[in-house]
Each structure stands twice: as C-alpha cells, then as structure tokens.
Amino acid sequence: MKKQVKAVQAFADRHSLLLGAVLAALLAGALALYNVSSGPLSNLNDIGGWSNRALFILMTAAAHAAVLLMQTALYRKSFARLAIRQILLTAGLVILLLGINQKTCLFVEQVLPLVRQMDAAALAVESQLNLSAPALTVLYAVTRGPIYDLYMLKLLCIVCFLALAVLAAYAADRHELGWRAEILLTLCVILPQGFLAAGCAAQIEVLSALLLGISLTLLDEKKHPLAAMLLYGAAAAVSGAALYAIPLVCWLGGKDRVKPAHIAAGCAVVLLACVPAIIGGMPAGRAFASLLNAPFALPEYAAGVPNFASVFPRAAMEEMPEYFMLRQVPVLDPLTNASEFYTQAHFVELSHGMAFGALAAYIGLCAWLWSEKEMSAMRRALILSVGAMVCCPGAGVGMWLPVSMLCLAAILTEPELRLPTCIVLFATAGACCYPVTGETLLKPVYAFALCAAALLMAAGIIPFGAGKEEERIHG
C-alpha cells in the first residue's frame, strides 16, 4: 500500500505541471459555481444586471485560474504541496472577495470623482490623487467596461496581491525554507493589510508593487536582466515610489549583470508608458512630471501609511485624522475657525522640505548599509525596504504590501528580526484602515514612530533582546 501511494505520488510529482493546470481549472470552476450560488459574488449590489454579473464571475474565474497557473509554473517539485498552495490561494481569494461591495473612503471621496471626470475629459483630467500618468491610464482602461468601476479595480488589485503572495512563496522555495513556504503563503493571503488595501481600498499601486516584485525576483535569480529592468521601468511608471527601490535593484542586480543598455531600456519603458496618457489628452509636461508624484508630491489625504510625511499635520480640517469625529458635529466652520498661521500653503512648503529631508536620510541609510558587510541579506533587504517606504512621502498602502510580506518572511527565517517585523506589521495594519473607513485608531504619526523604531531596531541602533555583553558596555 505504501509503495502504491509512493508510486502515485511520484507520478503526480512527475506530471505536476499538467495536474496543477487541471487542478487550477477545477478550483477556478468550482469557485465560479460557488459564486453563482452563494459565494462572495452572489450579491453584487451595483453590478447592473445578470449579464454583467456573469461576465464578472467569468473574469474572476479567469483571473483566479491565472494566479493558480502562475503558482503551478513556479512550483513543480511536489504535487501535494502544489495542491495545498492552490487551495490556500483559492481560500485567500474568497477572503479578499468578501469586501467586494465595500465602498471605501478612498474610493468614494477620491477615486470615484476622478473616474467620473475621466468619463467626460478622458485623460486630460486634473487628478487630486498622486497617480502618475501611466497609473491614470490603467485606471482609465480598467473603468471603461460595462462593469462597475469599483469591482473592476478591486479585481485587478486582488489578482496583483495574490500574485505577490505567490512570488513570496517562490522566494521562500528558492531559499529552501521547506514547509515554511506554505506557512508564508498562508500568512500572506490572510494579511489584514492585503485585505484592506487590495480587497477593500483597491489601491492601484498594488500593480506597481507586483511589477516591482517580479523585477526583483528576476534580479535575485541572476537571470533575464533585460526583462527585470523592463518590468522595473513599468513599476516605476505606475508608481514613482518604486524609484526608492533603486538601491535594492542595484544590490540585487550587481555591476556585472545589469548593463547600461538594460537600464536605458527600463528608462524607455518609463517614458513610453506616458505616451497613452499624452495621446489621451494629457499635456506632455504634466505626464512626465507626474512620474515623480510619489517621491515629491504631497502625501495623499487618508493615505494611512506610516511614513515620515505623516508626522506633519495637515492644514485642512477634513484631512485631519480626527475628522471622523468632527463630521458628527453639525455646527462646523472650517474656514473662520482655521488658523491663519498654518494654511494649505504652509503645509505644502513644510511637506516639500521634509520630502527632500527624508530623501537625504534615505541616501545616508543606503550608504551606511553599503559599508556594513556583515549583515544578513534578509536584514539588509528589510532595512532598505522599510527605510524606503518610511522616507517616500507618496507611497500608498499598496506599495507597503511587499514590505509586509518581507516582514512575514523575516519572522519565519530570522528569529532576531521578529520583534521589529512584528512592530512594522502592527503599525501598517493599524494605519491602513484609514483609506477604507476614513478614520484611524492608530494615528499615522504613531504608526510612523513604530515603523521608525522597528527600522532602527533592525539596524541595531535601538537595542533590544539579550545582546552580547561586550556590546552593551560603554567604550
């Protein structure tokens, strides 16, 4: 009997690609059927008719199958473990789809008005969001179909998030973490940040995070540097926050593999990605300038990210974290009761200055890491990525998702990093309900303090844990 089981197992492992594909089709089909009857897509409030609902369920099934096939392509060692991963991803998708009807603060107050403007003026709109021209193009393309904008956006973000989780598991496999890869995948798909940022708030930056993730994976594999740089260019085009990953790209890419031609190709992708927006009516200057929105523009209201920019209070009443409480009071006069010494102009000037200041700090951090030769790769990657996100003023919660996944991986691989990574996870999870609900119980400034403390703990500046006795003695 044992022999027979082993033989079946060996057969399944040998044909894991084919069997994985079949299982992917089965799971996608099963979930679609479940959605038709009583699944998360059984009650779509704003879908607008049965045909639209059928189309959306079909699109979800296709996206689901694509993610499962991606997992199959990346992991073929053991069919049993592949099957577990596919089931985990399916469960993750079900969880993420539960928030499909949720109309968030970010969507209602910022994205929807922009989409309505685009209905009339296409890509010539003035966006209040920090979206780059290519990101705006993606938003425009996604919201043109017959299906409600919110659903389409959420589906895109959910698929990107699940693909990121698959990449995380793939990285765990490459570093031979064994069964911890499945644990990591489980933790990734139930990550509250993912549910809130992708499943609820539908932050389009998740697309950039995915492109960046694939690019870094390719660089880490020391294969396909051209493809890696093209994808990195696309990531930077969708969100300028990806520019803060340049040190990571340099570190993983190395001098020998990434050639100037590859870098030029990446830059070309960034510029070419603006062309559709220009054709769609956006002035060329504004389209190219928008590429630097995330690193230098004002941080978005209710972004819910624990970065340095959140230290500085916003000037407008309706942008304060306390606004959820204030809006309960009917007698409000935000104009006459506002301070004349802290207007929007003051806020803009202070924010710009501090964005440059944070960039200077990030350059210093990278230089320090460069000189630290003894540090483990995980610690280095964690410091670089948390540092980048803390310093970049315009990176949304979507860009923080890879950092959260890296934290989960660090928890599983390096016990001494558990405390700082748990702090980062707590801070990001606590802050990222802000774009969803319009209120936050962990003020962004405190979330920043936690993340900064975690960063400094990882860097060894804030002492924690037992430590070596000789290190603690003055000298």
Added chain:
Amino acid sequence: MEKSSSKRAYAVCAAAALILFAVQMLYIHANLEYAGSWGQTAAISALFALAAGGALCGFVKLKKPTAGELGLTGAIVCVAALARVSMLDYVSSDYQSFLVGWLDVFRTGGFKTLGENVGDYNLIYQYVLLLISKAPIKDLYLVKLFTVLFDYGLALTMMQAAGYFASEKAKTPVFLIVTALPTVLINGACWGQCDTVYVCFIVLSLYLVKTKRPALSAAMLALAFAFKLQTIFFFPIVLLGLIHGEYKPKHALVFAAAYLVTMIPALLAGRPFMDALSVYANQSMGQYYDRLTYNAPNLYTFFPMMLFSNSQEYTWMRYIDGVSKDSANPYLRDDLMPMMQNAALYACVLLTLLVVFYWLTHAKEVTPDMTLDLALFFAIFLPFVMPKIHERYFFLADMLSILYAARYRDRRFVPLLVVGASLMSYMPILTRQRPVDERVLGLMMLAALVVVSRDLLRKMRRSRAELKAEGGKAA
C-alpha cells in the same frame, strides 16, 4: 590627502555648488512666491548654493575624505540644501508678528535704530536684522539664510567635536546627520529661528576647551551668550572646566571682553551702556505669564493650560462654532499662572542648586572625560525643570545627544528620544496642531534624562572606586 587629490576634491565641491545653483534657481523661480526677478532669483540661489558649497569645502578641509565619502556627502548636502530652499516661503507666526515690524523699523531708521531697544532680541541679532533690512532681496529669505549659514557651521563644528569625543570614523556620519536633521532643517530654513547660531558657538567652545585652546573657547562662549541667554544651560560645564584647570580665572576676562566687543556698534549708535548690558534682564522679566511651558517637552506638560487654545484637544475642537479659545475652567484664573511660574522657578533654582551641590561635593569623581556626559545632562535637565521654557530650548540637548550617541555605541537611541521629542514639540507653534500628546514627549525627554543620569552616576561610582583603590595603594 595629496595636493592634487585635494585640488580635485575642491573642484568637485565647486561643481556640486554650480549644479545646486542651477537646480535651485529653477526651483525657486517655479515655486517661491517672493523670488522676484530673474536677477533676484539668481542671487538667492547663489547665496544658498555658496553656503552649501562652502560647507562642502569645509568638510574637505577638515576631514580629507575619500572619493566615495565626498560623493555621498555632496549628494546629501545638495538634497538637504534643496530641502532648505523649498521651505523658504514658510511664514511663521514669529516672523509675521515680530520680525516684519522690527525689520521695518530698521529699514526706516537705519544705523541709529541700534541706539534704541527694538524688539527683545540680543544686540548681535539686531545688527544682522539691520543688514538684512537694507538688502534688495526679500528679508524673509535673508533671515533664513543667516541661520542656514550656521546650520552648516554647526554641522562642521559637530563633526570636529565628534572626532574628539568619539573617533575619526564618527566625523562624516555626524556631519551628515546634523546637515539633514529635521530639527535643524526646520529651525532655520522653515521657522527662521537662530538656535543653530548659539549652539554652534557652544559646541565650538566645548571643542576648543577640550583641545587646549581655552581663551578662544571663552570668546566663543561669549559670542554664544551674546546671541542667546540659553547659553546658561552650558555654564555648569564652565565650572567643571575651572575645577579641572581647563579654564583659568583670566579667561573670564576674555569672556567679558568678547561680550563687550559685541556691544560696540550699539554703543556707537547711542545706546546707553547699561541698557545694552541689560537686554537679557528685560527678556527674562518679560512678557510671558500665561503658561508654565511654551510647548517644551518638560515637566510642566503635566500641568493644565490656562488658555483652552493651548490644550491638546483644542486642535480639533476649534472647528466647532462657539468653542472659546479662553479657559472655561473657573479654577484656572489669571493670577494662578504667574504664581505657579514663580513657585516653579524657585523650586527649580533650589533643585538646580541641590544638583550642583551634589556634583561639587563629588567633583573629584567627575573626570574631564565626563565633560560631554555632564554637558548633556545639564542641557536636558535645566530646560526640563525650568518653567517658561520654549520648545527650541532643547536644541543644545539635540546636538549634544548626537555626540553622546557617537561616543557610546549602546546609547545611540538617546538622540532618538531627545530629537524626536524636540521635533514633535515644534508642531504646536508651526502647525497649530498637536499630533502627539505633549505628555508623551515630556516622558520621552524624561527617559533620556534618566538614561544619561544613570550613566553619569555609574561612571562617577566607578571613578570613586578607582580613587579609593589608588588611595589604598598610596597608603
């Protein structure tokens, strides 16, 4: 560094300054409201680029960096310079309420105005204001330029001090940290305050006395004192220097002479000698009677504020129509605060005397090696216990804590507490909001004080044991 490479380094500095000049000019022209004509724009940009270029040259002269170090320093100094320029338009309430009026008086009255008491600033700053009032560039920018010059001066001085107190290796990081530290960036370029000026002279004085140049040190201390009364926070260290023989009584004459020299222009303009001498007496008798702390993160953050507008909750409650900024608390009356201020002041004097008495009775145990520790202790302790302290008065503590961290590897978290509390305490005056509860900031400063005191006492105990052992051997 050889002559040719040194020349190359200066050429790099010049090139960096030129590039910075061009970038700043574009930025200023596009973004600053009072940039004026292209000529004025070029002048503003040139002044700020020269300041940054001068700092880089100073760095090359004092540090003799490697090519990599110079490249990194150049990049960070340039980005920090852009941070400064981008905040030049920020009009603070201090500038609006005081400096504008004083500058007008100087503009119309000219040199003779120095004969009168304009505002409550010290004499040297009045000379600076007179010069600024006559310049053809927006005075707001020049007020800030004056402080920015000392930002760089402070960074270079701190670098030298770090070389003495810590190691040669600590010089570059300290220079870069001070250049891009948020409190330094905000204090000068955003707020237009001049705390970097007197702290620069204090740190220089500390460095000079430790490197056996006491006369020059006394002169620098006099300059610091001529700029700000808060130099008294450093005076206990002068006493320590006298006990250790680092200063001689004759250096008191140098101090007095240097201080008198700073009065000459005012005396020439017709100001009575006693009036010129009693600037600080007028300041300390002065205007403020309504609070125990002016946003300083100290002991008095735990005492209620008389005006409701100074309370933690007013930030958001002010938007509600009908909420009065005055107190509704019948027990917090007008006469209560002066009484509390006096009581706190007397108690503080007694406490300080007690601390100084304890320290004098243990003077033998405080070795010259502990100068920095004691300086930091007093820089935190005095503003922590004194009433009527402003948030900026912890600026000296900010700087000394950085040196402390550079010296003691396991105390690198101390500046995080001190500078973090300092930075957040700037928010009420700059942004009219209190993003972090001031009691938390008070506790952060208290934690830093406890750590420094504990370290100091432990060292004194060790020193006492060594003295006893030496005494035993001699017997």
